[in-house]
Amino acid sequence: MIRMKxxxxxxxxxxxxxxxxxxxxxxxxxNEFISIMGPSGSGKSTLMNIIGCLDVPTGGNYALEGxxxxxxxxxxxxxxxxxxxxxxxxxxxxxxxxxxYENVELPLIFAGFSxxxxxxxxxxxxxxxxxxxxxxxxxxxxxxxxxxxxxxxRALANNxxxxxxxxxxxxxxxxxxxxxxxxxxxxxxxxxxxxxxTHDPEISRRTKRIIKLKDGMIENDEKNHHENQTxx
Amino acid sequence: xxxxxxxxxxxxxxxxxxxKITLTVLALTWGTVAIxxxxxxxxxxxxxxxxxRSGLGGPIVILWGGETTIPYxxxxxxxxxxxxxxxxxxxxxxxxxxxxxxxxxSRWGRTLEYKDKTVSExxxxxxxxxxxxRAHIAQKGGRFINELxxxxxxxxxxxxxxLKEKLFKEEEAVGKTLxxxxxxxxxIGVMVEKMQMGMYSGPDVNKAxxxxxxxxxxxxxxxxxxxxxxxxxxxxxxxxxVEREVFRVLGKKYKFDPEDERALWVWDVIEGRKIFDxxxxxxxxxxxxxxxxxxxxxxxxxxxxxxxTVRRRTKEIGIKLALGARRGYIxxxxxxxxxxxxxxxxxMGMTASFTITKILEKIPxxxxxxxxxxxxxxxxxxxxxxxxxLGIVGVASGYFPSLRASRLDPVESLRYE
Numbered sequence: 001m002i003r004m005k006x007x008x009x010x011x012x013x014x015x016x017x018x019x020x021x022x023x024x025x026x027x028x029x030x031n032e033f034i035s036i037m038g039p040s041g042s043g044k045s046t047l048m049n050i051i052g053c054l055d056v057p058t059g060g061n062y063a064l065e066g067x068x069x070x071x072x073x074x075x076x077x078x079x080x081x082x083x084x085x086x087x088x089x090x091x092x093x094x095x096x097x098x099x100x101y102e103n104v105e106l107p108l109i110f111a112g113f114s115x116x117x118x119x120x121x122x123x124x125x126x127x128x129x130x131x132x133x134x135x136x137x138x139x140x141x142x143x144x145x146x147x148x149x150x151x152x153x154r155a156l157a158n159n160x161x162x163x164x165x166x167x168x169x170x171x172x173x174x175x176x177x178x179x180x181x182x183x184x185x186x187x188x189x190x191x192x193x194x195x196x197x198t199h200d201p202e203i204s205r206r207t208k209r210i211i212k213l214k215d216g217m218i219e220n221d222e223k224n225h226h227e228n229q230t231x232x
Numbered sequence: 233x234x235x236x237x238x239x240x241x242x243x244x245x246x247x248x249x250x251x252k253i254t255l256t257v258l259a260l261t262w263g264t265v266a267i268x269x270x271x272x273x274x275x276x277x278x279x280x281x282x283x284x285r286s287g288l289g290g291p292i293v294i295l296w297g298g299e300t301t302i303p304y305x306x307x308x309x310x311x312x313x314x315x316x317x318x319x320x321x322x323x324x325x326x327x328x329x330x331x332x333x334x335x336x337x338s339r340w341g342r343t344l345e346y347k348d349k350t351v352s353e354x355x356x357x358x359x360x361x362x363x364x365x366r367a368h369i370a371q372k373g374g375r376f377i378n379e380l381x382x383x384x385x386x387x388x389x390x391x392x393x394x395l396k397e398k399l400f401k402e403e404e405a406v407g408k409t410l411x412x413x414x415x416x417x418x419x420i421g422v423m424v425e426k427m428q429m430g431m432y433s434g435p436d437v438n439k440a441x442x443x444x445x446x447x448x449x450x451x452x453x454x455x456x457x458x459x460x461x462x463x464x465x466x467x468x469x470x471x472x473x474v475e476r477e478v479f480r481v482l483g484k485k486y487k488f489d490p491e492d493e494r495a496l497w498v499w500d501v502i503e504g505r506k507i508f509d510x511x512x513x514x515x516x517x518x519x520x521x522x523x524x525x526x527x528x529x530x531x532x533x534x535x536x537x538x539x540x541t542v543r544r545r546t547k548e549i550g551i552k553l554a555l556g557a558r559r560g561y562i563x564x565x566x567x568x569x570x571x572x573x574x575x576x577x578x579x580m581g582m583t584a585s586f587t588i589t590k591i592l593e594k595i596p597x598x599x600x601x602x603x604x605x606x607x608x609x610x611x612x613x614x615x616x617x618x619x620x621x622l623g624i625v626g627v628a629s630g631y632f633p634s635l636r637a638s639r640l641d642p643v644e645s646l647r648y649e
């Protein structure tokens with residue numbers, strides 16, 4: 001469903017050109033569970049941003065579900081992000097003035113659903129992440145793990161094709177982090193495609209495919225051999 | 233829920249920029265008061281001046297005899313033209329486009345006596361049509377000169393209201409007899425109080441008026457000429473045509489070239505009013521622009537706030553973009569905020585202006601100069617115009633910050649701390 005051919009991403013800072021991604025070829029099938037690894041500055045986030053249509057490549061082709069998306073208008077990209085992508089960030093990126101309910105509702109507002117439909121959907125999402133009773137709280141009143149669960153609920157709002165998580169456990173203690181990874185694994189088992197950036201080999205071991213980046217190129221892309229491990 | 237969310241956003245902005253927003257709302261209030269009050273004073277003054285202008289009368293033309301400047305049919309230049317009473321009839325008969333006409337006799341320094349009071353004032357002898365043409369309207373209980381007065385050369389007199397006060401004080405004047413140059417005259421009416429902007433031979437409030445036939449019988453033995461002729465064309469749009477006709481008819485009688493512009497002195501009140509209307513409009517436009525500029529400056533304050541808001545909320549914009557907000561949504565969110573701030577300031581300004589107007593209405597004005605200024609009036613047009621300017625200021629001041637917000641790069645915005 002994702003087909004990238006010779007993707008380049010060059011940042012032109014005026015004096016120097018920084019090549020963040022160099023000639024990336026990447027195929028992702030539906031229902032994969034992938035971790036992207038690599039030292040900082042290797043282009044992990046850039047790759048994820050391009051996959052998620054937050055950013056567009058400087059060169060190359062990117063077909064999402066058979067449709068070329070690398071040259072679309074910002075509003076068309078927004079629609080793809082809204083309908084097909086679910087983002088989960090390291091620092092949660094919740095709106096701090098909005099309640100839990102409103103945060104989860106946001107992508108549904110952008111999708112243009114009626115308030116009745118939105119309410120139904122938000123309630124089922126909150127139920128799914130087990131935070132129904134927190135619906136009227138502000139993010140600042142939640143624990144880190146709870147915030148990330150809200151972010152996951154928000155990411156799932158429009159039934160995305162891909163869930164993209166940029167170090168989702170980076171700001172969490174290991175126990176909570178494990179819970180979050182369990183959630184992602186569960187989502188994968190339910191048929192979702194999950195792509196996750198991580199530094200932690202413990203976590204990457206749980207995924208089914210590990211892509212290692214170095215200096216903007218794919219250094220290693222392999223099926224995970226620890227596949228038989230039971231989720232913790 | 234959407235609206236609730238926007239309201240929350242606004243509330244969060246307000247708490248973060250409380251001082252700045254308060255000051256800007258005050259600036260908007262002041263700007264609105266400035267534009268509304270300037271226009272309202274302009275409107276009040278315009279209405280007052282129009283009223284004062286109507287003190288002279290209707291859409292009329294006033295005609296004086298002049299001096300020829302072109303030799304004509306063997307006659308030298310420099311001949312003085314003087315009107316006789318019969319010219320009035322001649323003009324009326326020859327030019328059907330004239331609706332009303334009157335000759336006007338005029339003498340300075342006539343003595344008027346009542347009981348122990350003696351004054352020396354200006355006296356005119358006119359036709360009944362003066363009532364309408366020159367706004368010689370009688371106060372209740374009195375009347376102006378009529379056809380019977382004319383026919384019978386009655387010794388009746390009509391007084392300007394200030395002249396009446398000099399002679400009669402509080403006393404009722406109508407029906408009383410006074411002495412005009414030692415001849416007894418009966419007062420038939422007193423003119424209503426009026427403001428008068430255009431005038432010749434003094435304001436009407438100080439004049440005494442008698443029938444022109446009576447005047448002719450008493451005063452014209454040594455000087456038989458009319459001072460001037462006043463006429464009103466049927467169609468004010470045809471005033472120039474009527475004027476040419478007047479030159480033709482009188483030119484034929486007094487033997488001057490109809491093209492000789494100096495042979496007659498013409499005061500075209502109708503044309504004067506058109507020019508005056510333009511000047512008044514000019515004043516209104518000027519005042520409006522002054523007020524508008526004040527409001528624009530307040531708009532700069534709004535723009536400043538919006539730029540700060542956009543910067544402060546860069547992260548939030550990034551999150552929304554990541555979740556699939558279109559540019560228009562981001563744009564509207566900030567634009568609405570700018571409009572809400574502007575509307576709020578505008579509403580406060582309007583309220584303040586209405587209050588000021590109401591207070592000024594209650595204060596009595598005795599000073600004559602201030603009377604000419606009139607009282608500020610907030611008309612529907614002024615309110616609408618101000619709302620329009622406010623709307624433009626709100627949208628204009630919000631537009632560029634909002635545009636910047638909507639064009640932010642999602643990746644960089646998400647990284648913004």
